[in-house]
Amino acid sequence: MTDARVRAAYAEGAGIYRIVPAAVAIPENLDDVVALVREARRSRLALIPRGAGSGMPGGNVGNGVIVDLSTGFSDLVVDPHSRTARAGASVTWAEVNDAAKPYGLRLPPDPSSGGFATSGGMVATNAAGPRTVRYGSVRPWVEALEIVQADGEVHTIRRGMGNGERFALTADGRRLIADHFPRTRKNSSGYALDRFALSGDEIDLLVGSEGTLAIVTEVHWRLDPIPPEVAGAALGFPDLESMAEAVPYLVSLKPSALELLDESLLQFIPDAPKVACLLLVEFERETAAAARGVVGDAVRGLKHVVTHVETAVNRTGLERLWDVRRQASPALARLPPTQRSLQLIEDGCVPLDELAAYIAGLRAAADRRGIPVAIFGHAGDGHVHVNALPDTTRDGWREALRGLFDDVTELVQRLGGVPSGEHGVGRLRAGVLERFYGPEVMQLFRDVKRAYDPLSIFNPGVIIPATDWSPVAALKVGAGAAAIPEDIATRLREVERSAAWATPKLELAH
Numbered sequence: 168m169t170d171a172r173v174r175a176a177y178a179e180g181a182g183i184y185r186i187v188p189a190a191v192a193i194p195e196n197l198d199d200v201v202a203l204v205r206e207a208r209r210s211r212l213a214l215i216p217r218g219a220g221s222g223m224p225g226g227n228v229g230n231g232v233i234v235d236l237s238t239g240f241s242d243l244v245v246d247p248h249s250r251t252a253r254a255g256a257s258v259t260w261a262e263v264n265d266a267a268k269p270y271g272l273r274l275p276p277d278p279s280s281g282g283f284a285t286s287g288g289m290v291a292t293n294a295a296g297p298r299t300v301r302y303g304s305v306r307p308w309v310e311a312l313e314i315v316q317a318d319g320e321v322h323t324i325r326r327g328m329g330n331g332e333r334f335a336l337t338a339d340g341r342r343l344i345a346d347h348f349p350r351t352r353k354n355s356s357g358y359a360l361d362r363f364a365l366s367g368d369e370i371d372l373l374v375g376s377e378g379t380l381a382i383v384t385e386v387h388w389r390l391d392p393i394p395p396e397v398a399g400a401a402l403g404f405p406d407l408e409s410m411a412e413a414v415p416y417l418v419s420l421k422p423s424a425l426e427l428l429d430e431s432l433l434q435f436i437p438d439a440p441k442v443a444c445l446l447l448v449e450f451e452r453e454t455a456a457a458a459r460g461v462v463g464d465a466v467r468g469l470k471h472v473v474t475h476v477e478t479a480v481n482r483t484g485l486e487r488l489w490d491v492r493r494q495a496s497p498a499l500a501r502l503p504p505t506q507r508s509l510q511l512i513e514d515g516c517v518p519l520d521e522l523a524a525y526i527a528g529l530r531a532a533a534d535r536r537g538i539p540v541a542i543f544g545h546a547g548d549g550h551v552h553v554n555a556l557p558d559t560t561r562d563g564w565r566e567a568l569r570g571l572f573d574d575v576t577e578l579v580q581r582l583g584g585v586p587s588g589e590h591g592v593g594r595l596r597a598g599v600l601e602r603f604y605g606p607e608v609m610q611l612f613r614d615v616k617r618a619y620d621p622l623s624i625f626n627p628g629v630i631i632p633a634t635d636w637s638p639v640a641a642l643k644v645g646a647g648a649a650a651i652p653e654d655i656a657t658r659l660r661e662v663e664r665s666a667a668w669a670t671p672k673l674e675l676a677h
C-alpha cells in the first residue's frame with residue numbers, strides 16, 4: 168500500500184521518531200513474506216519488519232517498506248507435555264500466557280508491554296521484564312524460530328542445531344568478545360556474540376537481531392510451571408546509597424522481581440510514600456511458609472536502612488503493593504501537552520554495584536541539561552528506565568536533549584554498562600555501539616550482518632548505523648516533525664498516551 172494516509176499511520180512507533188515509509192505491506196501468510204523478500208531482493212527495497220510497533224528505539228520505523236506482521240501469523244498451539252508453545256509471530260505475550268495458564272504453565276519473562284508485544288517483536292528485541300531478575304530475558308525461552316532469510320528461503324532454526332555455517336568465530340574473534348563484552352546482567356545492544364560464542368547456536372544471533380538478519384514468522388517458546396506461592400514487600404529508602412546497599416542483599420534471596428521507583432517518578436504519583444527510592448520485591452516459592460519466610464528475612468536484614476515497609480503475603484496483597492508502579496504511566500500521560508515524555512536514554516544497564524552511581528549521574532546530567540527525568544526500572548538487574556520530560560516550547564530543547572543523550576552515553580560507558588538492557592539498539596543507539604564494544608567487535612557485527620543479509624534489505628540503519636546517523640533527527644515532536652495528516656497525528660499521539668499499541672494501524676488511516 169502506498170496511500171499517503173496508510174503510510175502516515177505507520178510513521179511512528181513508541182519512542183521518539185516519525186519517519187514516513189515508502190510503502191506498507193501486510194502479509195497474510197508465509198508465502199506473502201517470501202514473495203516480499205524476493206521482490207525486495209530484486210528491486211533493492213528495504214524491508215522493516217514490524218509487530219505492534221511498541222519498540223522504543225526506532226527499529227520499527229523507517230523509510231523503506233514496513234512489513235506489518237501483527238495480524239497474519241496468529242496460530243498458537245500449547246503442548247503441555249513438552250512444556251512448549253508454538254506461536255505465530257503476531258501472537259502476543261498475553262495470548263501465550265492465557266493459553267498456557269490452564270496447564271499451570273507460563274512464559275516467565277514478563278514485559279510490561281505483554282498485552283500487545285508480539286512474539287516476533289519480543290524475540291527480535293530479546294525482551295525482558297520484572298521477572299528477568301530470576302528467569303532471564305526471553306533468549307533462553309526460545310526453543311526454535313521459523314524465519315524467512317534474505318534469499319527468500321524458509322528455515323526452522325532450533326536450539327542445539329549449531330551455527331548454520333553462515334557465520335563462525337575465529338579464536339581471535341572469541342578473544343575480542345571475551346575482552347569487549349560488558350559484564351551486565353542484561354544486554355540487548357547489538358548481536359549477542361557472547362552468547363553465540365558460548366552456545367555455538369545460530370539462534371543466539373537471531374534473538375535480539377531487531378529485524379536486521381531475517382523475518383521471524385513463528386516462535387517455539389519454552390514454558391515453565393507457575394510457582395504456587397508468592398509474597399513480597401515495598402521498601403522505602405532515605406537515599407540512593409542505602410537502596411544500593413539493599414539491592415545485592417535482596418538479589419541474594421532470589422527474588423522473582425526487584426523493581427525500583429525513584430523519587431523523580433514517585434513525585435508524580437499522589438499516594439506514593441515520601442521516600443527517595445522505593446523497591447518493590449516479589450518472591451515466588453513452592454510453599455506459603457517459604458514465601459512468607461523470605462519476606463521476613465528481607466525485612467529483618469534491611470531494618471537498619473529502610474524508612475518505609477509494607478508487606479504482602481499473597482497475590483492479592485502484592486497486587487495492591489504494586490499498584491503504585493501501575494499508576495506511573497497514567498501519571499506521566501497527564502503531563503501538560505508541552506512537556507513530552509521521550510524515550511531517549513531509557514534503557515541503560517550497568518553492573519549491579521554501579522546502580523547508585525548511575526542514578527546519581529542520571530540526575531546530575533538531567534539537572535545540567537535542564538531536562539526533568541523520571542527514573543524507574545529493574546533494580547535487581549542494574550537496569551534503569553528513564554523518561555526524559557523536556558518542555559518542547561523552550562528554546563534550545565532539542566540541543567539540550569542531544570546533550571543529555573551524549574552525557575548519559577558517556578556515563579553508561581564509564582560505568583561499564585550497555586546502552587540497552589531490553590529495548591534494543593534500533594536507530595537511536597546504532598551510532599554509539601562502537602564506543603561500547605570497540606571497532607573490532609563492531610567489525611564482527613558488520614560481518615554477521617553481511618553473512619545473513621548481504622544486500623542489506625532487512626532494516627538498514629538498525630544496529631549497523633547509517634552513514635548520516637543522528638539520534639535526534641526525524642523526531643515526532645517539534646516544528647521539524649515530518650508532515651502527516653493532523654487527524655492521524657492526533658490518533659498516533661492517543662495510541663502513545665494510552666499504550667494502545669494493539670490497535671491495528673490501518674484503522675488509524677480510515
Ligand SMILES: Cc1cc2nc3c(=O)[nH]c(=O)nc-3n(C[C@H](O)[C@H](O)[C@H](O)COP(=O)(O)OP(=O)(O)OC[C@H]3O[C@@H](n4cnc5c(N)ncnc54)[C@H](O)[C@@H]3O)c2cc1C
Pocket residue numbers: 180181215216217218219220221222223225226227236256277278279280283284285286287288289290291292293294295296297377378379381382383384589590593626629666668
Ligand atoms: C508502555 C510500554 C512498556 C514497555 N515495557 C517493556 C518491558 O517491560 N520490557 C521490554 O522488553 N520492552 C518493553 N517495551 C518495549 C516493547 O514493547 C518491546 O520491545 C517489544 O518486544 C516490541 O514488540 P512489538 O511487537 O511491538 O515489536 P515492534 O516494536 O513492532 O518491533 C520491535 C523490533 O523488532 C523487530 N521485529 C518485530 N517483529 C519482527 C519479526 N516478526 N521478525 C523480525 N523482526 C521483527 C522490528 O524490526 C523492530 O526492530 C515497552 C513498550 C511500551 C510502549
